[in-house]
Amino acid sequence: MPFWTYMLHCADRSFYTGHTDNLQTRIAQHEAGAIPGHTQNRRPIKLVWSQEFGTRMEALEAERQIKGWSRAKKLALIREDWKLISTLARSNQEK
Numbered sequence: 001m002p003f004w005t006y007m008l009h010c011a012d013r014s015f016y017t018g019h020t021d022n023l024q025t026r027i028a029q030h031e032a033g034a035i036p037g038h039t040q041n042r043r044p045i046k047l048v049w050s051q052e053f054g055t056r057m058e059a060l061e062a063e064r065q066i067k068g069w070s071r072a073k074k075l076a077l078i079r080e081d082w083k084l085i086s087t088l089a090r091s092n093q094e095k
Contacts, residue, residue, distance in 0.1 A: 001021055002021070002052045002053065002054070003019060003020070003021050003052070003053045003054070003055060003056045003058070003059035004019060004020050004021070004023040004026075004050050004051065004052055004053070004059060005017065005018070005019045005050065005051050005053065005059045005060075005062040005063045005066065006018055006019070006020070006023060006026070006027070006047060006049065006050040006051075007047075007048050007049040007050070007066065007074065007077070007078065008027075008030060008039060008045040008046065008047055008048065009045065009046045009048045010038070010039060010042035010043070010045050011042050011043055011044055011045070012042050014038070014042060015048075015071070015074050016030075016038045016039050016042075016045070017063050017066045017067050017074075018063060019056070019059040019060050019062070019063045020059075021056070023050060027045075027047055030043075030045050031043065031044070031045060048078045049077060049078045070088065072084075072088060073085060073088045073089070076088060
């Protein structure tokens, strides 16, 4: 069974990152406001990025990593700008 890490863009321009084993159902739950928390009062939401993983642990690890990223790095991920992601990662290590 595949697992997914996903990123949503919310009405207030914030990003929400989560993981699930059923991406379509989870997005529908977020859209309906059925999940308490960040997205409930920030609708409408839009799926802007997702990646499939083989295990829940891999998906959870990716979620945790992305949640720690800057807005600029998340935007680079959405655009699949790997060069910028690498640059931002290096500049963050120097701090």
